Amino acid sequence: xxxxxxxxxxxxxxxxxxxxxxxxxxxxxxALFIKAAGLGPAEWWKILTSAxxxxxAKLTFGASAAAAAVSTVLGLLxxxxxxxxxxxxxxxxxxxxxxxxxxxTAVAGITLTSIYAPTGWIGKYLADMGIxxxxxxxxxxxxxxxxxxPFVVRTVQPVMEDMGLELEEASAILGAGRxxxxxxxxxxxxxxxLITGFTxxxxxxxxxxxxxxxxxxxxxxxxxILPLLIVAQLxxxxxxxxxxxxxxxxxxxxxxLFLINLLQRRLNWQTR
Amino acid sequence: xxxxxxxxxKTFGSYTALDNISLEVPDGSLTALLxxxxxxxxxxxxxxxxxxFADPGSGHVQFHGEDVTDIPAGQRGVxxxxxxxxxxxxxxxxxxxxxxxxxxxxxKRPAKKDIDDRVNELLGxxxxxxxxxxxxxxxxxGQRQRVALARALAIRPKVLLxxxxxxxxxxxxxxDLRRWLRIFHDEIGLTTLFVxxxxxxxLELADQVVVMANSRIEQVGPPxxxxxxxxxxxxxxxxxxxxxxxxxxNPEAPIFVRPHDVGILFAAEADPATDRLARVQHLFAAGPVxxxxxxxxxxxFLDAELSRQQLDELGLDVxxxxxxxxxxxxxxx
Amino acid sequence: xxxxxxxxxxxLVRWLLIGLAIVILxxxxxxxxxxxxxxxxxxxSEVFIKALTEDAALSAIKLTLLAAGISVPLNTxxxxxxxxxxxxxxxxxxxxxLSLIDLxxxxxxxxxGLVFVLLFGARGWFGPWLKANDIQIxxxxxxxxxxxxxxxxxxxxxxxxxxxxSQGSDQEEAAVTLGAxxxxxxxxxxxxxxKWGLLYGILLCNARAMGEFGAVSVVSGHIRxxxxxxxxxxEVLYNEYQFSAAFACAALLALLALLTxxxxxxxxxxxxxxxxxx
Numbered sequence: 001x002x003x004x005x006x007x008x009x010x011x012x013x014x015x016x017x018x019x020x021x022x023x024x025x026x027x028x029x030x031a032l033f034i035k036a037a038g039l040g041p042a043e044w045w046k047i048l049t050s051a052x053x054x055x056x057a058k059l060t061f062g063a064s065a066a067a068a069a070v071s072t073v074l075g076l077l078x079x080x081x082x083x084x085x086x087x088x089x090x091x092x093x094x095x096x097x098x099x100x101x102x103x104x105t106a107v108a109g110i111t112l113t114s115i116y117a118p119t120g121w122i123g124k125y126l127a128d129m130g131i132x133x134x135x136x137x138x139x140x141x142x143x144x145x146x147x148x149x150p151f152v153v154r155t156v157q158p159v160m161e162d163m164g165l166e167l168e169e170a171s172a173i174l175g176a177g178r179x180x181x182x183x184x185x186x187x188x189x190x191x192x193x194l195i196t197g198f199t200x201x202x203x204x205x206x207x208x209x210x211x212x213x214x215x216x217x218x219x220x221x222x223x224x225i226l227p228l229l230i231v232a233q234l235x236x237x238x239x240x241x242x243x244x245x246x247x248x249x250x251x252x253x254x255x256x257l258f259l260i261n262l263l264q265r266r267l268n269w270q271t272r
Numbered sequence: 273x274x275x276x277x278x279x280x281x282k283t284f285g286s287y288t289a290l291d292n293i294s295l296e297v298p299d300g301s302l303t304a305l306l307x308x309x310x311x312x313x314x315x316x317x318x319x320x321x322x323x324x325f326a327d328p329g330s331g332h333v334q335f336h337g338e339d340v341t342d343i344p345a346g347q348r349g350v351x352x353x354x355x356x357x358x359x360x361x362x363x364x365x366x367x368x369x370x371x372x373x374x375x376x377x378x379x380k381r382p383a384k385k386d387i388d389d390r391v392n393e394l395l396g397x398x399x400x401x402x403x404x405x406x407x408x409x410x411x412x413x414g415q416r417q418r419v420a421l422a423r424a425l426a427i428r429p430k431v432l433l434x435x436x437x438x439x440x441x442x443x444x445x446x447x448d449l450r451r452w453l454r455i456f457h458d459e460i461g462l463t464t465l466f467v468x469x470x471x472x473x474x475l476e477l478a479d480q481v482v483v484m485a486n487s488r489i490e491q492v493g494p495p496x497x498x499x500x501x502x503x504x505x506x507x508x509x510x511x512x513x514x515x516x517x518x519x520x521x522n523p524e525a526p527i528f529v530r531p532h533d534v535g536i537l538f539a540a541e542a543d544p545a546t547d548r549l550a551r552v553q554h555l556f557a558a559g560p561v562x563x564x565x566x567x568x569x570x571x572x573f574l575d576a577e578l579s580r581q582q583l584d585e586l587g588l589d590v591x592x593x594x595x596x597x598x599x600x601x602x603x604x605x
Numbered sequence: 606x607x608x609x610x611x612x613x614x615x616x617l618v619r620w621l622l623i624g625l626a627i628v629i630l631x632x633x634x635x636x637x638x639x640x641x642x643x644x645x646x647x648x649x650s651e652v653f654i655k656a657l658t659e660d661a662a663l664s665a666i667k668l669t670l671l672a673a674g675i676s677v678p679l680n681t682x683x684x685x686x687x688x689x690x691x692x693x694x695x696x697x698x699x700x701x702x703l704s705l706i707d708l709x710x711x712x713x714x715x716x717x718g719l720v721f722v723l724l725f726g727a728r729g730w731f732g733p734w735l736k737a738n739d740i741q742i743x744x745x746x747x748x749x750x751x752x753x754x755x756x757x758x759x760x761x762x763x764x765x766x767x768x769x770x771s772q773g774s775d776q777e778e779a780a781v782t783l784g785a786x787x788x789x790x791x792x793x794x795x796x797x798x799x800k801w802g803l804l805y806g807i808l809l810c811n812a813r814a815m816g817e818f819g820a821v822s823v824v825s826g827h828i829r830x831x832x833x834x835x836x837x838x839x840e841v842l843y844n845e846y847q848f849s850a851a852f853a854c855a856a857l858l859a860l861l862a863l864l865t866x867x868x869x870x871x872x873x874x875x876x877x878x879x880x881x882x883x
Contacts (some may be wrong), residue, residue, distance in 0.1 A: 008787035008790060009791070010693075012686070012787075013686040014694075016687075017686050020686075025705065025758065032716070032719065074629055077626055089627075091870075095869070096635065097636050099634045099638065102816075103858070104724065106837075106840055106858075107816070107836070107839065108841065110851060112637055114848075122632070142804075166356065166358040167610070169323050169354070169612060170358040170360075171360075171371070172425070174371050174427060175343045175347070177346070184360075207711070207715070209818065210683065210822075214843065216841075224864075226713075227716070228715075230713075231715055239722070239728055239729075243719070243723060246719055249323075254711065344611065
């Protein structure tokens with residue numbers, strides 16, 4: 001580095017960062033794509049359009065999107081209550097929001113399964129209503145919502161805290177009611193954070209494995225998610241197929257994240 | 273429309289923010305609430321607006337004789353300009369200005385065309401023609417302030433309330449806008465109450481100045497009267513530089529005299545009945561006004577201001593003895 | 606107070622929303638938490654203790670501690686270096702580097718395991734060479750560590766970067782002008798300012814490292830008593846229908862999670878700032 005820098009340690013920190021990124025992230029991920037590229041386009045097409053992969057992809061992306069959407073609504077509500085209202089137990093609830101971050105996914109998986117199984121605490125009521133909780137696509141959705149919803153709370157919460165009351169006062173003094181103020185003044189300010197929260201929840205849900213495999217029942221074509229399909233390929237020592245599915249999955253989710261990011265930037269530009 | 277505030281009391285927990293405040297704001301006047309931070313002036317403004325409520329049972333706010341104490345802010349018909357404007361960032365300038373009209377219940381809401389016309393009229397009024405499609409972040413500080421003003425006026429308020437209207441602006445913009453607001457007020461004649469901590473701003477702009485300190489009103493009156501006839505030591509100190517000189521007659525209550533009211537004579541001309549002797553300690557003469565720091569015989573310091581011409585006539589230099597005559601001094605006993 | 610503030614809702618709406626939030630959080634978070642412990646003690650505390658003290662469980666606990674004990678310090682060192690690089694310097698490719706650091710958040714843990722199998726597995730790139738030299742990575746401790754490092758990669762850096770960005774470099778520059786050298790600047794100026802954020806990042810990193818399932822599951826080979834971490838042991842027991850034992854081990858992991866949350870609240874309390882994030 002020819003340029004003089006006042007603060008020391010550029011070379012060292014640059015070296016460590018790039019070296020560690022290289023051996024832990026970049027080389028292994030390129031190995032994945034190189035392995036997948038070893039198969040021709042025809043093979044790729046055959047693997048990715050097989051009925052089982054398509055069914056798993058549909059479930060993975062569909063359930064993830066649905067779970068992220070529901071997480072966004074629930075997260076907005078919970079964040080609002082935690083930020084705006086004082087009530088007994090608020091601090092404990094606030095702390096417990098992070099539970100899905102801290103709880104190992106396997107623990108979440110077996111616990112949610114026991115609760116939502118047809119004999120479980122909630123599952124039996126669902127069964128009475130004719131809804132199958134665990135061992136169904138709905139079970140997958142439940143696990144993914146559990147995993148995703150803290151992301152929304154934690155991205156929206158700081159924005160709400162920093163929002164201040166002036167905008168709402170300005171709106172009220174101009175004659176707007178509470179609901180109008182929420183709809184036209186507060187909500188637009190929260191949209192970028194809600195999208196970020198949605199994106200984080202969505203990205204996490206697509207890759208989620210531990211909490212889902214217990215509750216889903218893992219029936220091929222019905223309740224099998226993509227990460228599980230990858231594991232299944234590995235167990236049959238079909239490395240190439242596993243690599244192709246993984247690459248396809250990564251590419252699709254990167255593309256989706258990129259699209260959301262683009263939308264985010266447009267909104268940010270508008271509401272800066 | 274006049275504003276009448278009657279024995280308003282406001283406490284936040286154990287802290288008293290307003291202590292039995294009564295005030296009349298005449299119809300069409302431009303009144304300044306002047307005081308240091310923590311004096312309660314912003315709380316009073318917010319109570320008039322309906323953003324804050326006085327302690328239950330403590331007093332009333334009336335607009336032109338009508339009691340509005342229990343009327344919600346949105347129905348009081350006040351225009352409020354926030355210190356940092358509180359513009360809606362995701363809306364255009366025009367949408368901001370139209371907001372108060374578009375949130376009216378559909379039975380009272382003007383037709384879209386009428387709203388557009390009103391917005392354009394207001395844009396013209398605040399000299400922002402053609403900027404309706406911009407967003408707040410594309411405007412300068414002074415322009416944003418005028419958008420906030422136009423937004424407040426759109427609902428045809430009965431009174432206009434401004435919280436530190438120039439607080440967030442640069443010195444030059446501040447001066448221009450101050451002058452503009454005075455002219456603007458004279459044109460529309462709307463009863464206006466504004467909060468400021470800047471005495472120069474209050475004295476220059478307002479018809480009536482309300483000096484507040486420690487949750488109370490210290491003095492109310494036209495700017496010149498408040499400046500020339502301060503009623504409390506706080507008012508005299510807050511409205512500009514002042515010397516507080518102790519003498520033997522009553523050491524508890526000093527004499528207050530402004531630097532430009534300190535008369536300076538040759539020591540030989542001293543009248544022992546009224547004058548005191550001093551020496552020039554420091555002299556600063558760069559500028560139209562010469563500033564002197566004098567040391568009285570008993571060791572107290574005194575600031576004085578002279579015109580350059582007077583200084584030249586006296587021919588003073590550091591160390592020279594002088595006689596000091598305190599004209600128009602105030603004493604609060 | 607007779608009059609309601611213009612920035613709050615009527616008591617009815619307020620309590621309705623609070624009630625709704627409490628119901629959501631209870632059903633969604635507290636109920637599962639309670640279920641872990643109830644299931645764990647369903648057959649009494651004897652079964653619970655036995656499940657945690659049998660050989661396979663003990664070796665799983667040991668392996669989990671070992672894997673976290675190696676991966677967390679590695680990622681802490683990396684996190685410090687990366688945060689220093691990103692926040693103290695402006696250089697070409699900085700924002701690209703920043704997105705690379707976040708990358709593991711967007712990669713499925715299963716894929717994180719898969720990439721190391723592709724590199725070091727029996728049929729992987731280095732497989733034959735490793736076999737010839739009698740080095741085992743996949744289905745062994747090194748593989749478990751690599752997978753854990755991959756998934757916990759961004760945690761410390763992600764916590765430190767916003768914190769150090771907001772603190773700016775004034776103090777470091779002041780220290781340099783006063784004659785402090787590299788390590789001294791970090792040790793005496795930066796570290797005291799970021800210690801709570803750092804601790805918080807390490808906590809999250811550790812929680813994830815000890816609880817990681819997907820990535821470790823792919824590389825471990827599930828060799829009982831040898832390459833099963835505690836979360837994997839839970840799975841094995843569960844699939845063998847030893848539910849009480851599975852939940853006993855799960856309860857231990859849930860305790861770890863609660864401990865993490867408790868410490869996090871404590872850190873927030875001590876540092877006086879709210880350290881929110883993932």
